Amino acid sequence: MLIVGESLNGTIPKVGEAINAKDVDFVRKLALDQVEAGARMLDVNAGVAGANEVENLAWIVGIVQNTVSVPLLIDSANPRALEAALAIHKGRPMINSISAEKYKLDAVLPLVASHDCSVIALCLGDEGIPQTPEARLKLARIVLDRAQAAGLKLEDIYLDTLTLGMGTSDQAAKVTLETLRLVRQELPGVRIMLIASNVSFGMPNRRLLNRTFATMAVAAAMGVDAVMIDVRDKAMMAALIAADALTGKDPYCKGYFKAFRAGKLGM
Amino acid sequence: MLIVGESLNGTIPKVGEAINAKDVDFVRKLALDQVEAGARMLDVNAGVAGANEVENLAWIVGIVQNTVSVPLLIDSANPRALEAALAIHKGRPMINSISAEKYKLDAVLPLVASHDCSVIALCLGDEGIPQTPEARLKLARIVLDRAQAAGLKLEDIYLDTLTLGMGTSDQAAKVTLETLRLVRQELPGVRIMLIASNVSFGMPNRRLLNRTFATMAVAAAMGVDAVMIDVRDKAMMAALIAADALTGKDPYCKGYFKAFRAGKLGM
Numbered sequence: 291m292l293i294v295g296e297s298l299n300g301t302i303p304k305v306g307e308a309i310n311a312k313d314v315d316f317v318r319k320l321a322l323d324q325v326e327a328g329a330r331m332l333d334v335n336a337g338v339a340g341a342n343e344v345e346n347l348a349w350i351v352g353i354v355q356n357t358v359s360v361p362l363l364i365d366s367a368n369p370r371a372l373e374a375a376l377a378i379h380k381g382r383p384m385i386n387s388i389s390a391e392k393y394k395l396d397a398v399l400p401l402v403a404s405h406d407c408s409v410i411a412l413c414l415g416d417e418g419i420p421q422t423p424e425a426r427l428k429l430a431r432i433v434l435d436r437a438q439a440a441g442l443k444l445e446d447i448y449l450d451t452l453t454l455g456m457g458t459s460d461q462a463a464k465v466t467l468e469t470l471r472l473v474r475q476e477l478p479g480v481r482i483m484l485i486a487s488n489v490s491f492g493m494p495n496r497r498l499l500n501r502t503f504a505t506m507a508v509a510a511a512m513g514v515d516a517v518m519i520d521v522r523d524k525a526m527m528a529a530l531i532a533a534d535a536l537t538g539k540d541p542y543c544k545g546y547f548k549a550f551r552a553g554k555l556g557m
Numbered sequence: 558m559l560i561v562g563e564s565l566n567g568t569i570p571k572v573g574e575a576i577n578a579k580d581v582d583f584v585r586k587l588a589l590d591q592v593e594a595g596a597r598m599l600d601v602n603a604g605v606a607g608a609n610e611v612e613n614l615a616w617i618v619g620i621v622q623n624t625v626s627v628p629l630l631i632d633s634a635n636p637r638a639l640e641a642a643l644a645i646h647k648g649r650p651m652i653n654s655i656s657a658e659k660y661k662l663d664a665v666l667p668l669v670a671s672h673d674c675s676v677i678a679l680c681l682g683d684e685g686i687p688q689t690p691e692a693r694l695k696l697a698r699i700v701l702d703r704a705q706a707a708g709l710k711l712e713d714i715y716l717d718t719l720t721l722g723m724g725t726s727d728q729a730a731k732v733t734l735e736t737l738r739l740v741r742q743e744l745p746g747v748r749i750m751l752i753a754s755n756v757s758f759g760m761p762n763r764r765l766l767n768r769t770f771a772t773m774a775v776a777a778a779m780g781v782d783a784v785m786i787d788v789r790d791k792a793m794m795a796a797l798i799a800a801d802a803l804t805g806k807d808p809y810c811k812g813y814f815k816a817f818r819a820g821k822l823g824m
Binding site for chain 2: 456489533540542547555
């Protein structure tokens with residue numbers, strides 16, 4: 291399971307302030323801390339209201355790549371910001387994201403297809419996020435078909451089935467779990483990216499919900515290929531190590547025993 | 558989800574000693590502690606090597622029912638011990654267990670059918686626990702058919718898909734998760750009882766594995782009807798409250814918010 295650190299995100303107030311202040315030390319430390327905690331890829335998002343995202347995203351990519359050696363997940367809805375970041379990124383990044391929305395298919399997909407990269411594909415269309423697993427599967431098929439027609443390989447497309455907050459509907463998480471099961475069954479070969487933290491938006495004790503949801507998602511998909519989380523959340527990391535072993539993805543439970551000996555499984 | 562406390566079990570050394578010593582205070586306290594911690598049914602098992610189980614099981618049933626008001630899960634492989642316990646049990650118990658084994662069908666099923674009770678049905682036959690989900694489903698069909706033919710109602714049968722320890726096979730938990738999914742799909746109306754703690758036998762950090770597995774099982778079955786756990790394990794209880802909400806079984810997340818306000822969700 292590819293572990294992606296979610297924390298270098300300008301929509302988080304402290305990170306947004308650091309981006310506006312061009313605080314190099316803050317960005318470096320947050321990159322180092324995440325890799326130290328187990329991240330094998332880092333999401334970078336420079337979306338700060340009123341700021342120059344094109345400039346800021348390239349700035350943050352440069353700093354992070356001068357600090358750590360993991361690849362980046364370049365996260366922007368702005369094609370010009372993506373283009374500027376891709377121009378300076380060393381190695382093979384992932385792009386966050388394409389979808390079945392018209393502007394993404396028209397403006398972002400060609401950019402992705404013309405670079406050597408992988409990509410997150412959202413189950414999202416111009417009418418928003420569908421309420422049923424079947425409708426999300428339909429959008430997944432559209433974006434996968436279009437991406438493959440544009441030249442992307444199936445194994446480079448990480449599907450995000452999307453998760454709405456439980457605070458808006460007590461059925462929100464269930465729909466995502468059912469979508470994960472359906473996608474795994476109907477779309478063999480596609481990779482799955484789980485982004486867990488939206489589920490708990492506005493709820494108390496978010497970390498309990500996030501890690502419980504993440505392990506349930508692993509069960510629903512019988513293994514996810516990538517997960518974007520706060521890697522500094524030790525209980526989340528321990529839960530994912532356990533979930534990996536419990537879905538038979540950890541031969542002889544070696545990873546579990548290693549984490550135990552390293553004191554990473556907590557109490 | 559019916560929460561069953563697993564701790565009054567003579568195979569646990571301290572409990573076995575208390576049974577041998579006829580330590581009434583120990584049994585009373587363990588019953589009270591479990592109900593206080595949230596158990597709505599208590600398993601009672603008087604299986605101590607070399608002791609008189611017929612006498613001991615009736616003794617423990619009497620004490621527990623004089624102490625707490627929750628129904629009991631009468632747990633024995635000995636038909637005479639079950640009969641003696643049923644004779645003195647007040648109210649409607651559950652029996653642990655029947656299976657597709659010949660002696661259980663011949664000796665335990667008639668006893669269950671002649672009493673007003675519910676029962677756990679194991680996916681187990683005379684050849685032991687099958688290695689594949691399909692073979693476990695086949696045994697589930699046999700025991701369900703026989704139990705219903707004997708007069709039991711479907712809603713009184715709690716299927717236990719069984720869980721082998723991960724220490725014996727790194728695929729053991731996965732087989733159970735897949736069986737839960739299959740059973741939910743193929744046997745509509747049957748209730749599911751999850752017994753989580755076997756999965757971690759012989760492994761380090763058992764509680765992490767138990768609670769992660771329990772929430773994954775809830776996802777695989779999209780809700781379980783009953784769960785047998787150590788109810789004094791606060792992290793397990795919090796994880797199950799979260800899992801219930803995440804499968805849409807907790808309208809408006811009221812149970813989750815209530816547990817949060819009561820300080821039951823931990824950090």
